Amino acid sequence: xxxxxxxxxxxxxxxxxxxxxxxxxxxxxxxxxxxxxxxxxxxxxxxxxxxxxxxxxxxxxxxxxxxxxxxxxxxxxxxxxxxxxxxxxxxxxxxxxxxxxxxxxxxxxxxxxxxxxxxxxxxxxxxxxxxxxxxxxxxx
Amino acid sequence: xxxxxxxxxxxxxxxxxxxxxxxxxxxxxxxxxxxxxxxxxxxxxxxxxxxxxxxxxxxxxxxxxxxxxxxxxxxxxxxxxxxxxxxxxxxxxxxxxxxxxxxxxxxxxxxxxxxxxxxxxxxxxxxxxxxxxxxxxxxx
DNA sequence: GTAAATGCAAAGAATTTGCTAGCCC
DNA sequence: GGGCTAGCAAATTCTTTGCATTTAC
Numbered sequence: 194x195x196x197x198x199x200x201x202x203x204x205x206x207x208x209x210x211x212x213x214x215x216x217x218x219x220x221x222x223x224x225x226x227x228x229x230x231x232x233x234x235x236x237x238x239x240x241x242x243x244x245x246x247x248x249x250x251x252x253x254x255x256x257x258x259x260x261x262x263x264x265x266x267x268x269x270x271x272x273x274x275x276x277x278x279x280x281x282x283x284x285x286x287x288x289x290x291x292x293x294x295x296x297x298x299x300x301x302x303x304x305x306x307x308x309x310x311x312x313x314x315x316x317x318x319x320x321x322x323x324x325x326x327x328x329x330x331x332x333x
Numbered sequence: 334x335x336x337x338x339x340x341x342x343x344x345x346x347x348x349x350x351x352x353x354x355x356x357x358x359x360x361x362x363x364x365x366x367x368x369x370x371x372x373x374x375x376x377x378x379x380x381x382x383x384x385x386x387x388x389x390x391x392x393x394x395x396x397x398x399x400x401x402x403x404x405x406x407x408x409x410x411x412x413x414x415x416x417x418x419x420x421x422x423x424x425x426x427x428x429x430x431x432x433x434x435x436x437x438x439x440x441x442x443x444x445x446x447x448x449x450x451x452x453x454x455x456x457x458x459x460x461x462x463x464x465x466x467x468x469x470x471x472x473x
Numbered sequence: 474g475t476a477a478a479t480g481c482a483a484a485g486a487a488t489t490t491g492c493t494a495g496c497c498c
Numbered sequence: 499g500g501g502c503t504a505g506c507a508a509a510t511t512c513t514t515t516g517c518a519t520t521t522a523c
Contacts, residue, residue, distance in 0.1 A: 202497055202502055223488080238505045243488060245503095259399040264487070277444055286444060296430070297455065304417050304426060305460035313453045315437065320445035342477055342522050363513080378480045383513060385478090404512070 201252065207245045209234055214255055214269030220276075220285040222264040258285065260314075273310070279319035281326075286319065341392070346370070346377055347385045354395055354409030360416075360425040362404040398425070400454075415453040421462035428455070 213229045214221070221229075227242045246267055249255040256268040260278060266285065268276075273292040278285050297308040318326065353369045354361070361369075367382045386407055389395040396408040400418060406425065408416075413432040418425050437448040458466065 204503065206504070236505070241504055277440060277446075277448070279446070280449075288440060289443060290436070290439065299430065300417055300428060300455045301457065303429060306417075306419070306458050306463050308417070308455050308457035309420075310457075311453060311455040313451060315440045315448050315451040317441065317448035318446050323446050344478060344522075346479070376480070381479055
C-alpha cells in the first residue's frame with residue numbers, strides 16, 4: 194500500500210478487483226465491486242476491497258470519482274476521459290471529448306507549480322430522464 | 334430546506350455561515366465553518382451548519398466541492414470558476430481561466446440531454462510544495 | 474399563529490485500521 | 499523466510515435525522 198518504499202505484490206484479490214472494474218462501464222461504488230468480487234471469491238472482505246482500490250488509484254490503474262456527499266465511485270478506464278453525471282438518476286456516462294492537455298500547462302504557468310492532470314465533469318439531465326420529464330409535462 | 338414548496342426563512346445562523354464562507358478563499362470544510370460561526374454564536378450546532386450548507390448549495394449561493402474520500406469542502410464564490418488542488422498539502426486555489434460554456438452545449442449534443450454546468454479541477458503540486466521538494470532534492 | 478429552523482444528541486453510513494494468519498517473491 | 503496482504507471486526511469519521519423548542523414572517 195505504501196508505494197514509495199517497499200513494493201506492491203500481485204494478489205488474486207487485486208487482480209479480481211481490477212478485472213471487475215475493467216469489465217463494466219458503470220462507474221461502480223466500492224460496495225458494488227465487493228459484491229461482484231464475492232461471487233468468485235466468497236471470502237473477500239470489504240476492507241480488502243477498500244485497501245486495493247486505494248492502491249490501484251495510487252498506481253494510476255483506476256480513477257476515483259467522488260461525487261457529492263454520496264459514495265465514492267471508481268472507473269477502471271485508465272486513459273483520460275471526461276464524465277457526464279445525470280442529476281436525476283445519478284448515472285455517470287463517459288464522454289468522447291478529447292482531453293485538453295494544454296490546459297494543464299496553462300494552469301501550471303498561472304500557479305507556478307506543477308499540474309499532473311485534471312478532471313472535468315458535466316452535470317445535467319440525461320436523455321432518458323429528459324424524455325420522462327417531457328412526457329410528464331405533456332400529461333399535465 | 335425544501336425549496337420547491339414552502340419558503341426559506343432568513344436566519345441569523347444562515348447569514349453567519351454565508352458571511353464566513355464569503356470572507357475566506359480557503360474552501361473550508363463544514364467543521365471549519367462550524368468553528369468560525371461558533372466564535373460569534375457559541376450555541377450553533379453542527380447539525381445546523383450542515384443543514385444550512387445544504388440549503389445554500391440548493392439556493393446556488395455556495396458551491397460544494399467533494400474531493401477524494403476526505404471532507405466535503407465549500408466555496409462561497411457563486412460565480413463560475415475552476416480550481417487547482419495541491420496533492421501535497423491539500424490546498425485548493427481558485428483559477429482565473431475563463432469558463433468554457435460552449436463545452437456544455439457540445440456535451441449536451443453528444444449525450445442528447447441537458448447540461449447545466451460543469452466542474453473542472455486540476456491536480457498537481459503547488460508552488461510552495463514544489464519549492465520544498467526541490468530544496469529537499471538539493472540536500473540529498 | 475404557524476410553519477420553518479435551531480439545538481442537542483443519537484443514529485447512520487462509508488471508510489479506515491489493528492491485529493493475526495497467510496501468501497507472494 | 500521476510501514482509502506485504504488478506505480477513506475479520508471494531509473503531510473512526512463525516513453527515514444526517516428525530517424531536518422538542520424557538521423564531522421568523
